[in-house]
Amino acid sequence: MNETSGTAAAQPTERIPAAERREQILAAASVVFGERGYSGATTDQVAKVAGISQPYVVRMFGTKENLFLEVLARALERLVAGFRQIIAEPREHGDDEMELLAARLGGAYVDLIEDRGILLSLMQAFISGHNPVVGAKARAGFLEIYRMLRDEAGFPPDAIRGFLADGMLFNTLLAIRLPDIFDEDPDAEELMRCTFRGKLDLVLGATAAEAAADA
Amino acid sequence: MNETSGTAAAQPTERIPAAERREQILAAASVVFGERGYSGATTDQVAKVAGISQPYVVRMFGTKENLFLEVLARALERLVAGFRQIIAEPREHGDDEMELLAARLGGAYVDLIEDRGILLSLMQAFISGHNPVVGAKARAGFLEIYRMLRDEAGFPPDAIRGFLADGMLFNTLLAIRLPDIFDEDPDAEELMRCTFRGKLDLVLGATAAEAAADA
DNA sequence: CTGTTTTGTAATCATTCAATTACAACATTC
DNA sequence: GAATGTTGTAATTGAATGATTACAAAACAG
Numbered sequence: 001m002n003e004t005s006g007t008a009a010a011q012p013t014e015r016i017p018a019a020e021r022r023e024q025i026l027a028a029a030s031v032v033f034g035e036r037g038y039s040g041a042t043t044d045q046v047a048k049v050a051g052i053s054q055p056y057v058v059r060m061f062g063t064k065e066n067l068f069l070e071v072l073a074r075a076l077e078r079l080v081a082g083f084r085q086i087i088a089e090p091r092e093h094g095d096d097e098m099e100l101l102a103a104r105l106g107g108a109y110v111d112l113i114e115d116r117g118i119l120l121s122l123m124q125a126f127i128s129g130h131n132p133v134v135g136a137k138a139r140a141g142f143l144e145i146y147r148m149l150r151d152e153a154g155f156p157p158d159a160i161r162g163f164l165a166d167g168m169l170f171n172t173l174l175a176i177r178l179p180d181i182f183d184e185d186p187d188a189e190e191l192m193r194c195t196f197r198g199k200l201d202l203v204l205g206a207t208a209a210e211a212a213a214d215a
Numbered sequence: 216m217n218e219t220s221g222t223a224a225a226q227p228t229e230r231i232p233a234a235e236r237r238e239q240i241l242a243a244a245s246v247v248f249g250e251r252g253y254s255g256a257t258t259d260q261v262a263k264v265a266g267i268s269q270p271y272v273v274r275m276f277g278t279k280e281n282l283f284l285e286v287l288a289r290a291l292e293r294l295v296a297g298f299r300q301i302i303a304e305p306r307e308h309g310d311d312e313m314e315l316l317a318a319r320l321g322g323a324y325v326d327l328i329e330d331r332g333i334l335l336s337l338m339q340a341f342i343s344g345h346n347p348v349v350g351a352k353a354r355a356g357f358l359e360i361y362r363m364l365r366d367e368a369g370f371p372p373d374a375i376r377g378f379l380a381d382g383m384l385f386n387t388l389l390a391i392r393l394p395d396i397f398d399e400d401p402d403a404e405e406l407m408r409c410t411f412r413g414k415l416d417l418v419l420g421a422t423a424a425e426a427a428a429d430a
Numbered sequence: 431c432t433g434t435t436t437t438g439t440a441a442t443c444a445t446t447c448a449a450t451t452a453c454a455a456c457a458t459t460c
Numbered sequence: 461g462a463a464t465g466t467t468g469t470a471a472t473t474g475a476a477t478g479a480t481t482a483c484a485a486a487a488c489a490g
């Protein structure tokens with residue numbers, strides 16, 4: 001027993017450097033925004049998940065909108081950085097060079113959106129086209145990825161379209177939680193299998209791990 | 216002058232049969248939910264767009280959630296009915312039979328999601344996987360489309376994946392309003408062109424028409 | 431014409447929630 | 461060991477909003 005006197009009462013919130021606390025809040029916010037959407041999420045829910053008080057969340061980021069923008073920016077950064085790293089990796093030349101690169105990028109993308117916070121923050125941004133600030137970030141982010149595939153990866157137009165389209169279908173099937181009904185409807189698994197193909201084990205592994213963590 | 220005594224005051228809201236009023240409210244709700252999202256939309260905004268009072272909206276549908284579910288159900292109905300009709304149409308057999316059918320279905324889909332209310336209601340549903348009611352409708356709807364493509368259209372797995380993936384990319388690019396920045400960033404148009412190809416004029420026509428209507 | 435149903439609103443309530451204020455405890459510096 | 465800065469919360473506030481209530485006017489039935 002090293003601080004509270006006896007009962008396991010909620011410990012009086014450790015003092016933690018602001019920079020670190022900031023990261024905790026962003027992690028919490030990613031989860032909460034992902035689950036409830038921008039408008040549906042409350043600063044209080046974020047605070048509870050982060051284990052601190054609601055006013056602290058607000059003071060750290062000024063407004064709820066700023067907090068969301070920061071979450072979104074982080075997600076985009078991780079996506080762009082991940083892609084750029086893979087593109088920069090040395091690769092042997094050959095007929096299937098592009099296919100192989102696309103497969104690697106696809107794998108990295110699935111890895112990323114296994115994090116539901118990231119997946120749903122991105123999708124939240126997509127449907128916020130009407131919001132001047134969020135919408136602009138979404139458009140800019142999408143175009144940055146496009147340019148990366150075109151200029152750095154050297155993909156031809158059809159490969160770009162195919163890659164982006166597959167990504168958006170991944171997004172959707174994971175967002176609607178299709179794996180949740182695998183045992184109610186075998187078509188659900190069939191659709192997932194036909195969509196993710198080799199990557200399916202990757203997805204299902206993560207889903208199973210999440211379920212285990214929840215329990 | 217046929218009803219108000221003199222000034223052009225807001226006319227005292229015509230009496231209209233409930234069934235018809237219901238349709239007006241649903242149309243208004245589709246727009247508002249599409250713009251602001253489920254949580255972001257208010258029953259008052261819907262009421263204003265529909266030209267009636269807020270309590271009437273609530274009384275007609277019981278709750279805001281019911282209203283959204285009805286909007287979503289309508290969107291899914293239109294989508295399913297549209298696809299089924301095209302699949303049922305007689306078509307000449309040949310090597311490119313499937314490609315032609317896919318192109319027709321794709322065109323119908325683009326037609327449908329030009330209605331931003333429908334597009335964004337669907338996307339709202341996609342990111343509501345956590346919500347038991349909305350999430351279930353989204354999963355069921357997606358699987359219905361899948362089965363239709365597999366059983367009624369006779370698409371092989373890869374064609375299904377490609378078709379659905381393209382659709383999800385259409386969704387995203389329209390949702391983020393990529394055409395809005397055509398003159399700021401030429402890559403925006405390039406990406407739209409590489410995604411929609413032949414269908415682009417269709418999309419842009421609608422976008423231009425909307426802009427004209429706004430002005 | 432009288433009574434009933436349908437279509438509608440004004441007023442208001444109860445909640446929720448982002449944001450503010452005021453304050454306390456801990457840490458650091460000089 | 462005071463003074464200053466940092467990390468945190470409790471309490472509150474003001475606005476927004478879904479829902480309810482109570483009422484009014486039009487339409488209609490007999």
